[in-house]
Amino acid sequence: MPDRVIPLHEPDDFNEENALAFTDVIVILYLEGLPRDPNSEDVLYESGPLTEAVIGSFALGCAVGIKYYDKIQSILSQTHPGQVEPIINQCKASLVEQISQVTSGMHVLEPEDFIDELLKALEDSIKIDTETAQNSISMSFEYGLILAYTQKPVAIALRNAFDRSQQEAITEFELDDGDEFPPGPDPYQTLQNLSSEIMEAYEADIGFNE
Numbered sequence: 267m268p269d270r271v272i273p274l275h276e277p278d279d280f281n282e283e284n285a286l287a288f289t290d291v292i293v294i295l296y297l298e299g300l301p302r303d304p305n306s307e308d309v310l311y312e313s314g315p316l317t318e319a320v321i322g323s324f325a326l327g328c329a330v331g332i333k334y335y336d337k338i339q340s341i342l343s344q345t346h347p348g349q350v351e352p353i354i355n356q357c358k359a360s361l362v363e364q365i366s367q368v369t370s371g372m373h374v375l376e377p378e379d380f381i382d383e384l385l386k387a388l389e390d391s392i393k394i395d396t397e398t399a400q401n402s403i404s405m406s407f408e409y410g411l412i413l414a415y416t417q418k419p420v421a422i423a424l425r426n427a428f429d430r431s432q433q434e435a436i437t438e439f440e441l442d443d444g445d446e447f448p449p450g451p452d453p454y455q456t457l458q459n460l461s462s463e464i465m466e467a468y469e470a471d472i473g474f475n476e
C-alpha cells in the first residue's frame with residue numbers, strides 16, 4: 267500500500283477534495299495521546315504503546331468491516347483510488363494463508379496473529395517517526411477491513427477476542443491490579459459500538475464522495 271501524508275488537522279481551505287479520508291480519522295484517533303519522546307525535536311513515538319495502537323486499529327478495521335460491509339470499498343477507494351480490487355486480491359491470498367497456519371493447531375485466534383510481521387518491525391525500534399506510525403496504523407486498519415470483506419467469520423472472532431481482552435484489562439485496572447489504563451480511543455466501549463460512533467460522526471461531518 268502506498269505511503270500517504272495524513273493531515274492531523276482539518277485545513278483552513280476545507281473542501282471535498284482535501285477532506286480527511288475515513289482511514290485518516292482512525293489514524294488520528296489512535297495516535298492521539300500516545301507517549302512521545304520529550305527529548306527529541308522531531309515527533310517520535312514509543313514502540314510499546316504504538317504496537318498496542320496498531321493491534322487496536324486492526325481489530326477496529328474488522329469491526330467496521332463487519333457492520334459496514336457495503337462501505338469497505340468506499341473507504342479503501344479514498345486512500346487507494348483505482349487500486350481497490352488489486353489490493354483486496356493481494357491481501358486475500360495472504361489472509362487465507364495466515365488463517366490456514368493459525369487454525370491448523372489449537373491456537374485461539376488473536377488479532378496479533380495477522381499483523382505479526384508489522385508488530386515485530388515496530389518492536390525492533392525504540393522510537394518511531396510520525397510517518398511510520400501513521401502508515402502502520404493505516405495499514406493495520408485497512409487490513410482488518412479487508413479481512414472482514416473476504417473472511418467475515420474470522421473477523422467476527424477477532425473482534426470478539428479483542429473485546430474480551432479489553433474487558434479483562436479494564437477489570438484489572440479498576441481492581442488496581444493493572445499498571446496502566448487500557449489503550450485505545452475509548453476502551454470502555456465495544457469495538458462495534460465504537461465503530462458505529464465513528465462512522466456516524468464521519469458521515470455527518472464529512473461523508474463519502476460517492
